[in-house]
Amino acid sequence: MPAPEEASTSKSPDADVPTTFASLGLIEPLLSALEKMKYTEPTDIQSEALPHALQGRDIIGVASTGSGKTAAFALPILQKLWEEPKGLFTCVLAPTRELAYQISQQFDALGSAMGVRTVVIVGGMNAVEQSVALAKRPHIVVATPGRLIWHLENTKGFSLRTIKFLVLDEADRLLDMDFGPDIDKLLKIIPKERTTYLFSATMTDKVEKLQRASLSNPIRVQVSSKYQTVSTLLQFYLFVPLKEKDVHLIYLANSLAQNSMMIFTRTVTEADRLSIMLRSLGFPAIPLHGKLSQSQRLGALAKFKGGGRNVLVATDIASRGLDIPSVDIVINFDIPTHSKDYIHRVGRTARAGRAGKSVTLVTQYDVELIQRIEKVIGKKMELWPTDKQEVALLRERSDEAARLAIQELKEQNAKGGRKRRRGDGEEQSGGDNRDRDDDQVEAGMPTSGNKKKRR
Template sequence: MSPTKISRSGNVAPKKAVSAKIDIDSLKKKLTANKTQERVDTTLPEEPEDKQNEKQSEQDEFSKQVTSFKELDLQPDILDAIEKLNFSTPTPIQAQSLPHSLQGRDIIGIAQTGSGKTAAFAIPILQALWEAQTPYFACVLAPTRELAYQIRETFDALGVNMGLRCSTIVGGMDMMEQAKELMRKPHVIVATPGRLMDHLENTKGFSLKALKYLVMDEADRLLDMEFGPVLDKILNIIPRERRTYLFSATLTSKVEKLQRASLIDPVKIAVNDKYSTVDTLIQTLMVVPDGYKNTYLIYLLNEYVGKSVIVFARTCAHAQKVALLARILGFSAIPLHGQLTQAQRLGALNKFKSGDKQILVATDVAARGLDIPSVDLVVNYDIPTDSKAYIHRVGRTARAGRSGKSVSLVTQYDLELILRIEKVIDMKLPKEVPNKNEILALHDSVDRATAQAVSKVKEFHSKRKFKKKD
């Protein structure tokens, strides 16, 4: 039996759901065996800026800095919920925006990922709802289903003492069940724009004519995903007399246009003036020879056995293949991407958050906004073509003051992309050189496992196509 993996800090990795470090000799025997090998679950689905303003909006000259939530004259039940969530002091975006939003001002909040934006808009909405207690009081629009569910969790936690009714309305779920939920008249609706518009057009008795608060979270991402026309329709339906919060990681020309169309005399809060990563994040790259990317990835997973790892791939096909590859080699991996059903996506995310699965192989659907605690390592298996996506990816680790690490696997075809990223983050990524002997020892076994993974993905797709024809 392989010895327990010891972390670099000297702590013994937990035993629950921990993969043993690969034994090369036994792995070779396992992979060369014919059909006596246990089948691996292949229930994986099929694959299917604007130029940034150099100067972001300056924050309000008279912005009041608060150092405690108790300074904000919040309702006791909300303060009690904040305390139970261990929100000790407001984050910069909260400290600068809350004094204005609580006074009824529209807000444009520009802040990097993991900055506490959700609470920055949830708290003033709940404070206002305390007095009103009316249905369909607020609507939050999010670009992805996962982010919508996460926002819902924050509202539920902050509104736990005030009888808050909150609904999540996203694609991939049953329309009739969602319609029934809307008929229960929730106070807050967290939705993706397309599915919300479906209900506004098709669900009898559902209307947002009494809406008091609208939030557009990750607005730059909403517009990048071509939700612009749907947002225009929603803005034409809902009341003009309302409070509006627009939160974004970047202030693009598209976001500015949306701002002009939907906000009235807003306060602009910018807590970061350029693309940036946190100081507690260690960022490196590995130069990968042609044909060795999978081997380098498995080497990294082997080094971080027992740790929490997110691997980012560019496409659904790559995410499928890499997840299967890792599982064939004995790692506790699960995929997350846009071609999974909503139930599968939520299941994958929950298993990773709970520690049941230690490796999440994801497309950029997991790069934005998701708060997954204690991620030790982020691996860029594929280098993103958008430099902003790199910042959001590596922002999944080193959150809330914790340390973390990111490693980018760079082939000869990725050099231009890396140079662009280095220019944006204003730093040169140091090279990390792996143990070449371990890489060579792993390579043949990883190649065979990769062939198995590719074969299983093809087999799954062929069965799926055959069923569709029937």
């Protein structure tokens, strides 16, 4: 198969004339929706991808989160839907439930003047209600792969035989999370005559293989060739002994109390512990991780986005894909093992040209990791200034809050164990275990790719 054609980036004689959505050839209903959403001009990925997509080409888009890639694939799909409004039109695959909901919201907003109907098909939600929604003939299905396969196998009358577009969003993450077998199944049953868009932050060997299997004569649009942080992000580190991480986090939260902040941890338990600890000290903190129910996860995001809580304590489930407009500070309580995870985390702030800050807590065991991150981002982080006397004054309150948090977690776990023994735990709908791969990866649990089953 020939290599994908590269989009030309050469400047035309009219290069000084700013590109607009109208000049790209979008129809009036979409231009009206863009104006309402206050999208004034196309991002780089939109300017590069839209002309080719509107011509009907398959697209490989290499772009990081926050680059506007959802609109880059949603706009040409909606324009074609306006021309041919026929039944189930598009299937979008996303690696996580939160990203699926976010993509659906973008389709709804952009297609508001067209009466577009979307449905989200993910694990953790009632499968019967999803079947009813599918029976109402939506135009756009946004799904995680496991639950989509379940409905194809179990929901009478549902198929993807009529779709005109397939979108694989965050393809590198879809494949990292062992959704490959599900995607292979889908590719065998959907129409060969279709338009396919594949978007990925990186072009790994797995993504290259998927591209060869799923796209026809694609054009590659690449707006970022390597992982990097934006120039408006100020990056700091704080070197602390391991046993003093808690008190230094409280010091940071106290000194940054007027800001909205995301605190990243490595594990679910740590996210819960820090949330409880911060709340006991008066900080409006809420956790977000894969062990929460879907309604809890969406509720946590809504509270943080709406300003009801200005501290979100999250695992890496929140590091990619989510568009949270106003995050002032990102704090890495646990330094990530992989440099790309660091870049995704700090990318939650300093978005769309705004300024932002990140602070990474570095212990005596993390020096090699921070050096590796600095090498990848091509810059040295600055030392975050601290007031040692203020830290010392906070130590007693911090230690007491940490003890209370551990006690509360023990009580919660004990209650959860009693519920499970009584058999009155949360009921799971069909297909849930397959769609929890995103949560299993996060928690270090076996995934479907490991050929092990959860019970």
